[in-house]
Amino acid sequence: MKATVTSSVAATGRTASHRTASRSAQLSIVIPTYNEAQTLPLLLQRIEAAVVGKNIPTEIWVMDDRSPDGTADVARRCATRVPVRVVERDGPWGLAAAVAEGFRYATGEFVLVMDADLQHPPEAIPALVRAMHEGADFVIGSRYTQGGSVRRFGFLRKLNSWGATWLARPLIPPGVHDPMSGFFCLRRSSLENADIRAVGFKIGLELLVKTRAQRVVEVPITFGARHAGVSKLGAREQFRYLRHLLGLYAWRFPAAGQFARFCAVGACGMTLDLGLMAALMSGGVQFAAARAWSVLAAMTLNFFLNRRYTFPDRRGPVASQFLRFTGACATGLVVNWGLSSALYAAFPARRGLYPLMCAAGIAAGTFINFFFSRSYAFADAAARPGSKGAQDGADGAGVKPDQRKREGDQLI
Numbered sequence: 001m002k003a004t005v006t007s008s009v010a011a012t013g014r015t016a017s018h019r020t021a022s023r024s025a026q027l028s029i030v031i032p033t034y035n036e037a038q039t040l041p042l043l044l045q046r047i048e049a050a051v052v053g054k055n056i057p058t059e060i061w062v063m064d065d066r067s068p069d070g071t072a073d074v075a076r077r078c079a080t081r082v083p084v085r086v087v088e089r090d091g092p093w094g095l096a097a098a099v100a101e102g103f104r105y106a107t108g109e110f111v112l113v114m115d116a117d118l119q120h121p122p123e124a125i126p127a128l129v130r131a132m133h134e135g136a137d138f139v140i141g142s143r144y145t146q147g148g149s150v151r152r153f154g155f156l157r158k159l160n161s162w163g164a165t166w167l168a169r170p171l172i173p174p175g176v177h178d179p180m181s182g183f184f185c186l187r188r189s190s191l192e193n194a195d196i197r198a199v200g201f202k203i204g205l206e207l208l209v210k211t212r213a214q215r216v217v218e219v220p221i222t223f224g225a226r227h228a229g230v231s232k233l234g235a236r237e238q239f240r241y242l243r244h245l246l247g248l249y250a251w252r253f254p255a256a257g258q259f260a261r262f263c264a265v266g267a268c269g270m271t272l273d274l275g276l277m278a279a280l281m282s283g284g285v286q287f288a289a290a291r292a293w294s295v296l297a298a299m300t301l302n303f304f305l306n307r308r309y310t311f312p313d314r315r316g317p318v319a320s321q322f323l324r325f326t327g328a329c330a331t332g333l334v335v336n337w338g339l340s341s342a343l344y345a346a347f348p349a350r351r352g353l354y355p356l357m358c359a360a361g362i363a364a365g366t367f368i369n370f371f372f373s374r375s376y377a378f379a380d381a382a383a384r385p386g387s388k389g390a391q392d393g394a395d396g397a398g399v400k401p402d403q404r405k406r407e408g409d410q411l412i
């Protein structure tokens with residue numbers, strides 16, 4: 001990843017070199033921008049007015065995705081008493097990726113993220129920093145806590161925001177009103193070992209979950225109307241949010257996420273199972289034998305799919321894992337075959353319903369399979385160093401701690 005980094009600092013008599021100015025920063029403000037040339041000058045002025053003289057040494061990182069409206073040039077020309085660094089990024093594009101990259105450059109004890117369009121009032125910055133000093137892990141500039149408000153949000157946008165928050169509720173500490181806010185502050189050190197994925201628009205939610213923040217404080221803000229430019233939150237971002245949520249649920253509740261994938265794999269196995277059953281039965285094969293062959297075929301398919309998708313970070317040698325999978329699933333297989341056969345025998349008048357009987361056997365067998373697959377067949381390779389899966393970012397834009405350090409050292 002290449003990016004161009006330039007600085008602008010007001011003529012205060014000292015020429016702040018990148019390093020000297022950065023080293024003393026207590027607060028790094030990261031601002032993702034795309035076509036925000038119209039609002040950025042006023043934003044930077046208001047940030048300056050909010051922090052200068054408040055004993056909050058600050059640096060600003062404008063993370064621009066090569067905006068065609070010249071946002072980067074405008075930012076460079078703004079002379080403020082707060083050092084402004086402009087990073088012209090070369091991808092991966094997107095709000096979250098821009099913020100994640102900004103974190104690699106940041107040098108302050110605290111990092112604060114806000115929009116460039118003046119929807120987040122810079123005047124609230126000292127209150128957010130104060131809450132950090134008072135011991136918070138994560139501070140949110142909140143629209144929905146008592147005292148917060150939203151200006152000019154249409155009904156649909158309100159409903160959308162409410163729905164998105166509701167869907168995320170199990171992921172976040174109780175009592176947090178506005179996990180979707182893009183205006184937040186956290187300790188830079190809390191990012192060190194966090195497995196951050198730069199996906200979509202809701203980087204605040206990602207950080208709230210992945211840093212396992214416990215002491216979350218909300219500072220009420222009035223979320224203003226956009227001063228200029230247009231929102232980039234389109235339908236595509238909403239769809240990506242759902243994908244992002246799935247990833248967060250899988251991360252936060254790994255067994256449940258695995259089980260969901262295991263069931264999806266099971267559904268593929270079931271399709272094969274039932275299809276093969278129908279083919280064998282219509283070919284005149286006896287029920288019990290047809291059942292045995294189709295269960296075996298489905299189990300083999302399930303093994304490879306589970307190895308690839310459900311337990312990708314737990315891959316061992318294929319043959320031994322397959323044997324263990326076969327062994328682990330033996331109980332499930334017996335339950336599956338036994339239950340469906342028993343139902344078939346018990347309801348001679350209902351033999352036309354045999355697919356349902358098979359499905360009942362498959363469902364019961366799935367629980368047993370999952371339990372033994374997780375705890376036995378795919379159990380021990382998880383801790384092997386270099387194992388794949390857990391490290392793969394959905395967009396390949398994850399911020400890994402070692403990478404952050406290396407690239408940070410190089411770039412700053």
Ligand SMILES: Nc1nc2c(ncn2[C@@H]2O[C@H](COP(=O)(O)OP(=O)(O)O)[C@@H](O)[C@H]2O)c(=O)[nH]1
Binds near residue numbers: 063065095119231
């Ligand atoms: N670098 C970068 N910034 C972006 C991108 N999309 C949006 N932003 C910035 O992220 C902030 C929030 O975006 P905005 O469109 O205002 O979203 P909204 O407030 O949810 O409507 C603004 O400062 C945007 O300029 C992007 O693809 N890349």
Ligand SMILES: [Mg+2]
Binds near residue numbers: 119226231
């Ligand atoms: Mg906005």
